[in-house]
Amino acid sequence: MAPKLYYFAIPGRGEVARLLFHIGNVQFEDVRIDGPTWPEQKSKFPFGQVPVLELDDGRMLAQSGAIGRYVAKLAGLYPEDPIQAAFADQAVFLVQDVWDATLMPSFSLPAEERAKARQDALAGKGGDKLKQMEKLLEPVEKSGGWVAGGDKMSFADLEIYVSLSNLVCGMFDGIPKNLLDSYPVLKAYRNRVAQVPAIKAFYDKDGEGVRAAFRPDA
Ligand SMILES: N[C@@H](CCC(=O)N[C@@H](CS)C(=O)NCC(=O)O)C(=O)O
Structure with missing residues (x-):
C-alpha cells in the first residue's frame, strides 16, 4: 500500500x-x-x-x-552532507520564526482583530524576520543556487517557497497578496523555485483558488 x-x-x-x-x-x-x-x-x-x-x-x-x-x-531532496542538512534546517527554522512573528499570535485573537494584528506584525517583528530571510537568500539568489549550499534544491527550498506562497495566497486577512513586492529577493527566489519544472507542472494541474499564489510570477 x-x-x-x-x-x-x-x-x-x-x-x-x-x-x-x-x-x-x-x-x-x-x-x-x-x-x-x-x-x-x-x-x-x-x-x-x-x-x-x-x-x-x-x-x-x-x-x-x-x-x-x-x-x-x-x-532524494534531503542533503547527504551533514553540514548542508544543518543549513537546510537553519532555513526551515527561520521559516518557523517568520510564521511565529507574522501570523501565529493573530490566531488566538477574535476574527475581527486579526487583520490589524497582522499588519502591525508586518510593520514590526514579522517584517524584521522577512528582512532576515532576504539577507539569507540574497547570495543564494545572486548565484542562482539553493539554500542548503551545493548545486541541488533541497526540502528547505520547498519549505521557504511554500511558506512564502502560503503567506500571500489570500487566506490571511491583513497580509496583502502583493506583500513580496516589498521584498524583492524573496519574490525573485519564490518565482525561481516556482519555475522548477516539476513544481510548475504540479500547479499547472492544481493551481486554482489559493493555489494560484504558488504559480511562477503570481
Ligand atoms: N506542529 C504541527 C501542527 C499541526 C497543526 O497545527 N495542524 C492544524 C492544521 S495546519 C490542525 O490539524 N488543525 C485542526 C485541529 O487542531 O483540530 C505540525 O507542524 O504538523
Missing part, C-alpha cells in the same frame, strides 16, 4: 510533503479531508492534528517537519 498523506485540501502544512512526493515521483495517496468531517476524524490522529502520514504498516507519523524530512529522503 502506498503511504497516505492526510491533510485538508488547502496547501497549508501539507503542501511540502505533497510536492516532495510529486517531485520524487514517489507513490502516495493524497487524502484531502473535508473540513466539516474533521471533528469526527480528529481522534484517529496521534496528536489530534494533521498533516499525518500513514505508513504501509499502519503506523501514523505526525508533525509536518518529521514528515517533510522523511519524504525528502525518499524523494
Whole structure:
C-alpha cells in the first residue's frame, strides 16, 4: 500500500510533503479531508492534528517537519552532507520564526482583530524576520543556487517557497497578496523555485483558488 498523506485540501502544512512526493515521483495517496468531517476524524490522529502520514504498516507519523524530512529522503531532496542538512534546517527554522512573528499570535485573537494584528506584525517583528530571510537568500539568489549550499534544491527550498506562497495566497486577512513586492529577493527566489519544472507542472494541474499564489510570477 502506498503511504497516505492526510491533510485538508488547502496547501497549508501539507503542501511540502505533497510536492516532495510529486517531485520524487514517489507513490502516495493524497487524502484531502473535508473540513466539516474533521471533528469526527480528529481522534484517529496521534496528536489530534494533521498533516499525518500513514505508513504501509499502519503506523501514523505526525508533525509536518518529521514528515517533510522523511519524504525528502525518499524523494532524494534531503542533503547527504551533514553540514548542508544543518543549513537546510537553519532555513526551515527561520521559516518557523517568520510564521511565529507574522501570523501565529493573530490566531488566538477574535476574527475581527486579526487583520490589524497582522499588519502591525508586518510593520514590526514579522517584517524584521522577512528582512532576515532576504539577507539569507540574497547570495543564494545572486548565484542562482539553493539554500542548503551545493548545486541541488533541497526540502528547505520547498519549505521557504511554500511558506512564502502560503503567506500571500489570500487566506490571511491583513497580509496583502502583493506583500513580496516589498521584498524583492524573496519574490525573485519564490518565482525561481516556482519555475522548477516539476513544481510548475504540479500547479499547472492544481493551481486554482489559493493555489494560484504558488504559480511562477503570481
Ligand atoms: N506542529 C504541527 C501542527 C499541526 C497543526 O497545527 N495542524 C492544524 C492544521 S495546519 C490542525 O490539524 N488543525 C485542526 C485541529 O487542531 O483540530 C505540525 O507542524 O504538523
